[in-house]
Each structure stands twice: as C-alpha cells, then as structure tokens.
Amino acid sequence: MKLKTVRARQGLLWVRAGFTVFFRQPLAFAALFALFGLVVFVLLQLPAVGPVLALSLMPVATVAFLLATREVLAGRIATPRLALLPLRDPLNRNRLLQLGAAYAAAAIAVVLLSHVLDGGRFAAAIEAIATEETTAAAALEDPLLPWSVLLRLGLMALLSLAFWHAPALVCWGRMPVNKALFASIVACWRSRGAFAVYGIAWFGLTMLFVTLLQVVTALLGLQQVMGLAVLPLTMLVSTIFYASLYFSFVDAFDLSGGPDSSEDEAKTA
Template identity: 30%
Template structure:
C-alpha cells in the first residue's frame, strides 16, 4: 500500500475529470447502459428490490476496468458491463453484494430507531413526490443517521471489489485491506468527499437557479438537471480509479472485454 498525502484527495477528483475527458461519449454510453439495466432489474418482482444493490460490486468493476483501458489508450464499449459476469471472481463479487444489501438494511434499520421509520417510508413509497409539499423533517434526521451508520461499511467496501477481481483476494481479506487502506488515507478521503459534495451540491444548485431565472419553467430546470446529474455521476465513477491506483498501484490483471 502506497502512502498518500491529504492533498491527494483533490487530485483524485481532478484526475476523474481528466479520465472522463479522454472518452466522454464512451463513458456516458457505459453509464446510461448501466442505468437502463438497473431500471430493467427494478421491474423484476421482489428480486428487483435488492438485485440492483447486490450487483453494484459486479458492475462497478466495469467502470474501474474502463478507466484502466482509457489510461492504456483502449476504447471503451458498453459490453464492458458484462466483464464481471464473465470473471472467475463473480461468486466473490456477488457475496460482496450481499454484504452491500445487509449494510444498507442495517443503516435504514438504525435510522428508523430515531425517525420512526420516516426514511424507510419515504424510500419505499410508490407515490410520486409532490414538490409543493415539504418533506417530513424526520426524513433528514433519518438520512443523517443512515449515512453515519453506513460510513464504516463504506470504508470496507471502497476497494473491496477491485481487490477481489484484480488481486484475487477473498471477500474477507478484501474488506479488511480496504477498510484499513481508507483509514490510513483518511485525510485524503475527507478532502475527496468534501470536494465532491461541493461539486455535486453547489454546482447543480447554481445552475438550477440560473435556469429558473432565465426560463422560469420547472420542466426546463428538470430537463437541464437530469443530464447534469448523469454527467457528474459518471465523472464521480471515473474518480474512483485514481483512489485505487495511488494506494495499490497499477492493476496486475488488465482484462479487456
């Protein structure tokens, strides 16, 4: 494991933008294809409630591998999304996905102890959200508690998938190394997270206000924010790769789809 300085966290964000800029259309195509698959999975009765979450480790390796290919000058194609399913590590990645589901369930359960289940009701509600009705203030408390509860599992999950697939670690070993690697580079991750909260929070807010002032139409605002959200999310995914690269080095196994 390579040591990193606190300022490295800001470089991870910058390098995410650089990676995206090299193949923007390809990465956006990969992202939208992934979203289409996730929406399809969500239509499956019962299983659709947890399958998208369980498959995050499998699909996340598609984006990690895509960034590796960009660095190597290899073009990225949507079929890269099937990479994890063809890997000998699929079983371990699915096991990791089960831990994802359990961790999220735990976070929501803990939040329900302080918000009376308001967050769970909000997430599970099938009713359309009325923008004129202010959300129950308990939901924000529940979200805060859920996020804080999920922080420790997130540290264990952060590098687990690439360690399983690229370094052929067991699930337990990958979770262990991921947790302590993130802990060791804690200051860099704090800056990294803070930078992304500013980018994903303030930038869309400023743009939405400008569009609202210019057009005065909430539909135009929504149509503007959706592609911006997709763009920023894709760049965020690209920034995951440099965090791995600076701590564990170049992937030993480079698999092309």
C-alpha cells in the same frame, strides 16, 4: 499488493483525474453508465427481489468502471463489453457475486436500522413528499429530520469503507471476500484525510453545478424545466465520479507495473 500512504491533497487529485479521464472518452463512459442504469431500471421492475438484485450489481459496476478508466489511460477505447469482463473468470465471478450479496444485505440492514433508530421519521417524510404538498411541508419542518438524514449518510459512509476497494481487491488482488473487505477498511481509514477532501470536493461541485443550473434557467425564464435538467446533470456527475474511483484505488495500493496514479494523471491534464 501493499498499502501506500495517501496524503489528504490526493482527494482533490482524484476528482481532477476523474474529470480528465472522462473528457478523453465521454461517450464511452456515458454508454457504460447508461447500460448499468438500464439494467438497474429493469431489475427495479421486479417485485421484492428487484431492489436486492440491483444492489448486488454494484461491485460488478465498480469493476467495470475501473476497467474503463484503465483502458482510457492506456489509450484504448472503453466499450460496454467491459461490463461483462469481470464475470468471465470463474473465481472473480463467484467472489463478485458473494460481494454483491453481502453489499445488498448490508445496505438493507442499514436502511432497517436507520428506520428503527429514527422511528420511521425519514420514511414518513419521503411518503409525505410523494403524496400531498400540505403534509410534505409539515414533514420537512420536523426538527429531527436532519438528524435522520445524517444518520443514514453516516451509516452508508461506514458501509462504503468496507466495499470501496473490495471489488478491485477480489479481481486484481485475487483476495477472498473477507480479506478484501478488511483490506478495504484499513486502506480507507489510512486514507481518511484524502477521502474527506474527496467527499467535500464532490459535494461542493454538485452544489455548484445545481446553483449554476438554477441561475441559467432563471435567466432564461425556464424555471419549469429545472426538474428535468437535474436528471442529466446528476447522471453526468455520477459518471465522472465513477470514472474517478480508479485513482483512489491505485493511490492506496502498490500495483507493480500498473497504470498511472492520480498525481501522474493530474500532471498530464
């Protein structure tokens, strides 16, 4: 498995390929996303350990979506059983569990570090929004709140560099966790132009969808259902995003005899 050079324009092709493969089997991808969503919801009900376990599940969810995309590209039906497939191999299971524990610990560390650096400003704003409308307005007017949000986004982006390709590398590359994390960082850095385009494209599409939803609900006089409509829209965009992850991996690493890259997939759209 060797690193490949990735052009910046590939970021757009990853997004396009994600939409293409999703609409080949939308119900299959939606069912897989709903399954993990249900598991996360159940885990979050557990006091103290629930959020940690939910975060630890992320590498398994990533591999399941990678497998689902590969199945669809091969012309097979992607079923929810793919959620358990990465755990059947003992070596993969152990490494994915280690990766999940590392991700949970790192994510919690990012939250704590951000809380210290911004003096608890972000947490106070969230609490104010959830409690009283008057205090929420005052919290949102804090001139340093945008800095606090950017701080969290920046730290989470750095965290993503290490864990983006790592689940696939431990399963398909048979790499130990430490080597997979290092290889993921190197691959993401070498593909930084493509990832920048990829991130901007997803942000732009999300804003476009939300704006269109606002316009439609306003024209129909259904502004009161806007909040309810945002949830399924978010789930749809998230599912397509996960469907696109496979292409960022196969374009970054040379997989002999592997399925199509995003560029090949985009050409067949």
